[in-house]
Amino acid sequence: MTKTNPYLAQDRPIVGDVYTSTEPMTLLTTLCDDFGSRFGGTEGAKLASDLLMEKFQAYGLHNVHKAAYDYDGWYRGEATLQVLSPVQRELTCISLPYCHAAEVEGNVVLVGEGLAKDFEKEKERLNGSIVLSQSGGIHRMEKYDRAILHDASGFIFQNHYPGYGEVTGTIGWNHEATIPGIGVSYETGEFLKRLHKQNGDVRVRIQTTDELRQTTAWNIVGELPGRVWPEEVIVVGCHYDGHDISQGANDPLSGMVVVTEMARVLSAYAADGLGRTVRFVAWSNEEVGLFGAYHDARQLSDAQAQVRFTWNLDSAGSPGGRKGIQLHRVPDFEPFIEHAAEEMALDIPIGQGISGYSDHFPYFLQGIPTGSIMTVGRPAGRGFGHTAFDTVDKTDAMAIREAAALGARIVLRMLSADSLPLQARSAEEVERMLKEDSGLEQHRLREAVYEKLGRENLRQYCDAVRT
Ligand SMILES: [Zn+2]
Structure with missing residues (x-):
């Protein structure tokens, strides 16, 4: 009808x-x-x-x-990713937006798609490590924030699609990113994974030269x-x-x-x-x-x-x-x-x-x-x-x-329409959703990062808006 x-x-x-x-x-x-x-x-x-x-x-x-x-x-600067051992190799990479100028070295730890259970499995090895996580599944920021919460020193974000080059995406949200992060192609990530499988520890150095202005x-x-x-x-x-x-x-x-x-x-x-x-x-x-x-x-x-x-x-x-x-x-x-x-x-x-x-x-x-x-x-x-x-x-x-x-x-x-069935949410209702809604996990991880590092150390634009 x-x-x-x-x-x-x-x-x-x-x-x-x-x-x-x-x-x-x-x-x-x-x-x-x-x-x-x-x-x-x-x-x-x-x-x-x-x-x-x-x-x-x-x-x-x-x-x-x-x-x-x-x-x-x-403002993007040059970024390098060097394999130090078991072989020596320069790999192609790009900084992820809001990365700052940094140089870090560590062993690569693989965390797959970067779910809580992936980090949990590797938790003994994460301190001071360079986390390698691929895109897909959950949002990049959740993977990155889990790396910070587990005291990693650096973050490599692998494109999970072959043939599309390096993947990007911000890691800072208007303050400098806490640990440096770079994007690599599927193929570069797979190379690192093969090295890891064949040799165990893979040591890498990340150098970034980005600026905020x-x-x-x-x-x-x-x-x-x-x-x-x-x-x-x-x-x-x-x-x-x-x-x-x-x-x-x-x-x-x-x-x-x-x-x-x-x-x-x-x-x-x-x-x-x-x-x-x-x-x-x-x-x-x-x-x-x-x-x-x-x-x-x-x-x-x-x-x-x-x-x-x-x-x-x-x-x-x-x-x-x-x-x-x-x-x-x-x-x-x-x-x-x-x-x-x-x-x-x-x-x-x-x-x-x-x-x-x-x-x-x-x-x-x-x-x-x-x-x-x-x-x-x-x-x-x-x-x-x-x-x-x-x-x-x-x-x-x-x-x-x-x-x-x-x-x-x-x-x-x-x-x-004469009337719209739409109600503004109360501040309490918004708070409740931020705490409980499954789609807002990232918000809770970010809060945990602020708690860990001290909010005052981060110029957090969102604060001004929310208060
Ligand atoms: Zn968009």
Whole structure:
């Protein structure tokens, strides 16, 4: 049985326009091929912020501006990995962001995917060691923090995908990383494992030369004001920085251009009738610690804006599956999505679960319900993500269109509905989730690291936001 669709007059031009539009792929290609990684502190980041601001203006958003903030930017230096015994060899590696200049030496200890039980098995040997852990399974930061908690001296992060070179990913989150960390290819990691298997102890030296310098970054913000409840805000954002070794075409830009496309069609076909305000944000510096999102969440909280929901559309247009909605533990909102799906005669997969790793997290900390667009049926893991191979040629225009059409129609309904079944979480409820939710294990490990090392030794940006 089909439901009548009260939004048909907007849905038709929105979907028709999105599926015939070349805007997102043109923008994505320019951002990648002309501006490179757009990593914080690069000229490309500045040029990308200018272009995104132009787009927000051209699409008719109101109050378009850049929100600047200063942070400790990370600048890559040369890194070396030397095998000292049983053979002598120089291996290729790269520093992981927020590594500092360091030189450490130790025996390699293998901890597989870096689960608690993997560290437990090797605990007698970890003090002063160089931990070798591969990507996949759990997030890199959990592996890295366990290495710190077990008194390792260094961290080698092996790509678990053959043929995609070195893998990257931050290890510091706006303070210098505690122990040096480097990324190596699958093949380099396997070489070390073979040496270890054949000879027992493998001694290595890691040298890194990276620097932190005060740097300015910009979020780009634009709005479509609500006509009925303008003080109620729905945030729709994605970050625009990629990792410095990458074009970051799928992560993040396949989501960034979903956001610009949603802004374009909502402005063109629905702007006059919106009840609530929608705030579009291009966040900066997600990859190194969510700094842009922390900055925006703090600005909104200072302005006492009533943010009803934040959509984090990081990588939303990734290829390889169909699009669904991931709610970050907001079960009460599921019926709203189900109802919208019936109206649109769509089968929309809905998931529930949260992690602390992307730009929704600073809003979550303020009690704001959050969600994202997920790609169902895509193999787990990053694949070419966070490597030099996340390039324009691997993007999929149809996946971007599917995400943009879905996102625009869901947000249209959230902006127009008489009531939204969304409750802000109390500070106690947020605390409870941080302590108990299985997806937020990283947060608890980080707390344990701070406890072990002394929080005052670390310039922790998040503190300012949470207090
Ligand atoms: Zn991302």
